[in-house]
Amino acid sequence: MGSLFRSEEMTLCQLFLQSEAAYACVSELGELGLVQFRDLNPDVNAFQRKFVNEVRRCDEMERKLRYLEKEIKKDGIPMLDTGESPEAPQPREMIDLEATFEKLENELREVNQNAEALKRNFLELTELKHILRKTQVFFDESVPTIYKSTSHSSKYRRYLQMADNQNEDEQAQLLGEEGVRASQPGQNLKLGFVAGVILREKLPAFERMLWRACRGNVFLRQAMIESPLEDPTNGDQVYKSVFIIFFQGDQLKSRVKKICEGFRATLYPCPEAPADRREMAMGVMTRIEDLNTVLGQTQDHRHRVLVAAAKNLKNWFVKVRKIKAIYHTLNLFNLDVTQKCLIAECWVPLLDIETIQLALRRGTERSGSSVPPILNRMQTFENPPTYNRTNKFTKAFQALIDAYGVANYREMNPAPYTIITFPFLFAIMFGDLGHGAIMALFGLWMIRKEKGLAAQKTDNEIWNIFFGGRYIIFLMGVFSMYTGMIYNDIFSKSLNIFGSHWHLSYNKSTVMDNKELQLNPGTSDYEGTPYPFGMDPIWQIAGANKIIFHNAYKMKISIIFGVIHMTFGVIMSWHNHTYFRNRLSLVYEFIPQLLFLLLLFSYMVLLMFIKWNRYAATNPMPYSESCAPSILITFIDMVLFNKPKDPPEGCKVYMFSGQGFFQSLFVLLAICCIPVMLLGKPIKIMQARKLANEEVQPITGATSDAEVGGVSNGSASHGGGGDQHDEEEISEIFIHQGIHTIEYVLGSVSHTASYLRLWALSLAHAQLADVLWTMVLSTGLKQEGWLGGIMLTIVFAFWAILTIGILVLMEGLSAFLHTLRLHWVEFQSKFYMGQGYAFQPFAFDAIIENGSASSGEAD
Amino acid sequence: MGAAFFPIFFFTALWGGVGIGLPIMTPKGPHQNLIRCILMLTAACCWLFWLCCYMAQMNPLIGPRLKRDAIQMIAKSWDNPLKDG
Numbered sequence: 001m002g003s004l005f006r007s008e009e010m011t012l013c014q015l016f017l018q019s020e021a022a023y024a025c026v027s028e029l030g031e032l033g034l035v036q037f038r039d040l041n042p043d044v045n046a047f048q049r050k051f052v053n054e055v056r057r058c059d060e061m062e063r064k065l066r067y068l069e070k071e072i073k074k075d076g077i078p079m080l081d082t083g084e085s086p087e088a089p090q091p092r093e094m095i096d097l098e099a100t101f102e103k104l105e106n107e108l109r110e111v112n113q114n115a116e117a118l119k120r121n122f123l124e125l126t127e128l129k130h131i132l133r134k135t136q137v138f139f140d141e142s143v144p145t146i147y148k149s150t151s152h153s154s155k156y157r158r159y160l161q162m163a164d165n166q167n168e169d170e171q172a173q174l175l176g177e178e179g180v181r182a183s184q185p186g187q188n189l190k191l192g193f194v195a196g197v198i199l200r201e202k203l204p205a206f207e208r209m210l211w212r213a214c215r216g217n218v219f220l221r222q223a224m225i226e227s228p229l230e231d232p233t234n235g236d237q238v239y240k241s242v243f244i245i246f247f248q249g250d251q252l253k254s255r256v257k258k259i260c261e262g263f264r265a266t267l268y269p270c271p272e273a274p275a276d277r278r279e280m281a282m283g284v285m286t287r288i289e290d291l292n293t294v295l296g297q298t299q300d301h302r303h304r305v306l307v308a309a310a311k312n313l314k315n316w317f318v319k320v321r322k323i324k325a326i327y328h329t330l331n332l333f334n335l336d337v338t339q340k341c342l343i344a345e346c347w348v349p350l351l352d353i354e355t356i357q358l359a360l361r362r363g364t365e366r367s368g369s370s371v372p373p374i375l376n377r378m379q380t381f382e383n384p385p386t387y388n389r390t391n392k393f394t395k396a397f398q399a400l401i402d403a404y405g406v407a408n409y410r411e412m413n414p415a416p417y418t419i420i421t422f423p424f425l426f427a428i429m430f431g432d433l434g435h436g437a438i439m440a441l442f443g444l445w446m447i448r449k450e451k452g453l454a455a456q457k458t459d460n461e462i463w464n465i466f467f468g469g470r471y472i473i474f475l476m477g478v479f480s481m482y483t484g485m486i487y488n489d490i491f492s493k494s495l496n497i498f499g500s501h502w503h504l505s506y507n508k509s510t511v512m513d514n515k516e517l518q519l520n521p522g523t524s525d526y527e528g529t530p531y532p533f534g535m536d537p538i539w540q541i542a543g544a545n546k547i548i549f550h551n552a553y554k555m556k557i558s559i560i561f562g563v564i565h566m567t568f569g570v571i572m573s574w575h576n577h578t579y580f581r582n583r584l585s586l587v588y589e590f591i592p593q594l595l596f597l598l599l600l601f602s603y604m605v606l607l608m609f610i611k612w613n614r615y616a617a618t619n620p621m622p623y624s625e626s627c628a629p630s631i632l633i634t635f636i637d638m639v640l641f642n643k644p645k646d647p648p649e650g651c652k653v654y655m656f657s658g659q660g661f662f663q664s665l666f667v668l669l670a671i672c673c674i675p676v677m678l679l680g681k682p683i684k685i686m687q688a689r690k691l692a693n694e695e696v697q698p699i700t701g702a703t704s705d706a707e708v709g710g711v712s713n714g715s716a717s718h719g720g721g722g723d724q725h726d727e728e729e730i731s732e733i734f735i736h737q738g739i740h741t742i743e744y745v746l747g748s749v750s751h752t753a754s755y756l757r758l759w760a761l762s763l764a765h766a767q768l769a770d771v772l773w774t775m776v777l778s779t780g781l782k783q784e785g786w787l788g789g790i791m792l793t794i795v796f797a798f799w800a801i802l803t804i805g806i807l808v809l810m811e812g813l814s815a816f817l818h819t820l821r822l823h824w825v826e827f828q829s830k831f832y833m834g835q836g837y838a839f840q841p842f843a844f845d846a847i848i849e850n851g852s853a854s855s856g857e858a859d
Numbered sequence: 860m861g862a863a864f865f866p867i868f869f870f871t872a873l874w875g876g877v878g879i880g881l882p883i884m885t886p887k888g889p890h891q892n893l894i895r896c897i898l899m900l901t902a903a904c905c906w907l908f909w910l911c912c913y914m915a916q917m918n919p920l921i922g923p924r925l926k927r928d929a930i931q932m933i934a935k936s937w938d939n940p941l942k943d944g
Contacts, residue, residue: 003890003892005896394893419897420897420901421900424904482908483908486909487912499937500937502922502923504934504939506942507941507943508942508943509944511927511930512927514927515926516926516927517930518924518925520922521918521921530861530863530913530916532863532866534909535916538923541932541933542925542929543924543926545921545923545924549923553912557911557912560911561904561907561908564907612918615918616920617919617920617922618918625921628920
């Protein structure tokens with residue numbers, strides 16, 4: 001009970017809550033997080049529910065809090081996060097909270113408004129300051145001539161000269177010619193100017209526009225403001241330029257002003273006389289200083305307000321979200337006719353009813369209500385939700401299973417077996433002591449630092465995945481170390497702990513004369529007993545035929561483990577059938593399935609063990625090494641009823657006497673299983689229905705259906721109304737069973753082959769590690785002297801990066817995915833339906849964790 | 860029959876201990892069955908894996924094919940001197 005093997009027993013309960021006590025009770029249940037409420041008014045739209053006003057108020061509060069949070073983040077003030085979760089406040093406290101937030105928001109908005117106005121003012125003044133300073137330069141350059149000259153025209157000419165002298169641009173020259181023509185003697189023109197500030201990037205366009213619109217009759221000078229200015233509306237730093245435009249006549253003036261407006265240039269009054277300008281500059285400076293003090297004070301005030309708010313912000317968020325969640329839940333309830341109490345329906349784990357009742361009592365006491373809430377168990381034909389109680393260790397494994405599909409209610413849960421089989425199958429592919437150790441240490445580090453790492457929540461998705469799977473990673477690493485020891489592989493090298501059981505018996509001259517020599521297992525080269533633990537280290541050195549030997553070994557273990565894994569899956573289906581009292585499936589599905597698997601594939605596994613045991617190089621002829629038959633060929637011949645090829649001279653075709661007979665028998669039996677799987681169940685259902693119809697003819701149809709449903713259970717449980725409907729159902733059952741059978745029969749062949757990926761990936765991993773050693777690290781090891789030391793350091797770094805990056809990370813990922821597939825497809829297809837729906841209790845923890853999700857739901 | 864008694868006995872006893880002995884000793888509690896299941900599966904997997912490796916080498920059909928320098932290295936470092944002549 002209460003374990004991971006099957007999901008929790010659930011029951012539907014009806015809950016009667018006093019209106020006054022409802023809030024407190026739901027709050028207690030939310031803290032508990034063991035109850036899933038059902039929506040009792042699904043037809044009522046979200047705006048017509050009872051507590052919609054409260055939810056809306058909470059939304060408003062949340063908005064204000066978000067505004068505060070944004071402002072706090074803008075100022076970079078650290079927010080105090082104690083991680084504790086305050087209880088949901090009483091409904092009457094909501095008003096206080098609202099008032100607090102209202103006040104804070106208003107204050108902040110006011111401060112911000114003031115600050116913005118001040119900043120705008122400040123910006124204007126600064127711009128004016130710059131204008132005065134820059135235009136001073138323009139005027140200074142030409143002052144001596146301008147102010148000596150008497151007429152405007154000559155003043156204008158001076159300007160032209162000034163421009164000409166500087167040879168600033170052609171534009172000025174063009175303007176010059178025209179200007180000269182325009183200022184013919186007799187025409188006394190007034191030369192005016194405007195000064196302003198414009199964004200630097202707009203300046204070229206502005207200049208061009210001016211030139212075109214005024215036909216070159218204006219003269220523009222500009223200077224950059226070096227320091228960036230702050231834009232008061234959004235706080236950006238912008239670069240601007242000062243410009244001054246000289247022109248003649250009012251018409252041009254209005255045109256220039258319009259263009260300035262169009263380009264959003266700000267114009268400032270600039271006195272013509274230098275004394276006025278100086279005076280104005282002085283005034284501006286003092287005003288800027290004053291403004292600075294005021295601005296500083298405003299900022300200080302804002303900062304104080306925000307710091308005070310930052311202390312409580314997280315706390316407030318939790319409170320508001322809790323209130324909102326409670327009202328949201330209350331909206332799911334039904335109002336009783338008398339309006340005195342609320343009726344709720346909820347799914348509850350059977351084991352926790354006591355705890356829930358306690359929580360309800362606490363809630364009642366807290367609210368001061370005298371009438372206790374009533375929790376009634378209800379009968380229902382609905383499918384209850386699937387609830388697997390997990391802890392931090394089992395959670396990740398359960399998540400792997402749930403990613404495929406949530407188990408049906410009370411179905412066998414593969415997760416507890418996955419805890420070991422998953423890392424183990426992974427390790428068969430990833431077997432390397434060194435790589436496994438790296439992985440295990442990484443997992444161990446995450447487990448040891450669990451609390452600290454969990455506290456610093458990050459949005460880094462990759463890290464979160466690794467951290468969530470820390471126990472899987474650790475176990476995968478540990479099992480990889482074990483399989484690595486069995487493969488005797490550590491960074492593609494072997495350990496010789498027990499001393500190799502192969503020995504050399506060569507003469508020196510023999511060794512010198514031959515490039516390669518093969519040890520003979522039939523002689524004293526081989527001790528007669530194998531290396532006690534794992535692969536003999538000699539195979540790692542046997543460059544020429546290491547892969548041949550390893551392949552034969554690894555292919556066999558892949559199939560052995562695969563067949564056992566699948567058989568295990570089929571046996572799990574037995575647990576399901578017996579639990580759901582599904583006798584039909586037990587007899588007509590489970591037994592033939594198991595027989596099929598055992599007779600064909602387990603027999604093949606048996607042959608492997610026989611071959612390992614029987615054939616040896618030291619044995620006389622029929623069982624010597626040259627006579628050892630290929631198991632794959634034997635198996636193919638067996639299934640296809642082929643006549644085996646004649647064996648070599650002195651050998652036998654079969655491994656044991658009577659093998660031919662047994663093989664034929666097994667295949668025939670296995671073939672017989674197929675029609676049983678295909679037709680057994682549907683025919684039985686059909687017969688049962690017929691029988692029921694005949695027997696119960698006089699009585700009403702409804703009972704007959706119920707009986708049929710009772711007999712057939714499982715797939716045919718929803719028995720329909722009339723005969724016609726039954727007929728359809730039957731044909732559907734036949735089709736369904738047909739698909740199921742074909743899937744199983746073909747599947748067991750393809751799935752067995754699919755387990756060969758264990759061999760393929762393990763081979764690839766070992767080879768990659770080997771390549772990395774010979775191509776990278778050994779080049780560093782071959783150097784001598786101090787240069788070799790430096791070389792080795794560099795090469796080692798390179799090798800280490802490649803080892804971690806490719807062999808541990810990428811190979812690990814690929815092996816992980818293959819293992820996942822082996823579990824989802826090859827293992828779970830044998831028994832797992834995965835068509836349930838998950839239990840989603842009303843829990844504050846979850847709601848606060850993804851606060852945005854719940855708010856989205858409410859909208 | 861190329862099996863040696865001691866290794867087989869030792870590793871079978873070791874994994875037998877893990878797969879049978881430890882589950883008997885697991886303390887009572889809500890996770891007792893889960894821990895038992897984990898231990899038994901671990902023992903079964905690890906024992907079978909070791910056994911397969913052992914049996915695959917018990918009666919080798921081929922011998923390792925060694926290169927000359929590998930042979931010389933084995934002779935030197937695995938205390939397996941080559942005969943003179």
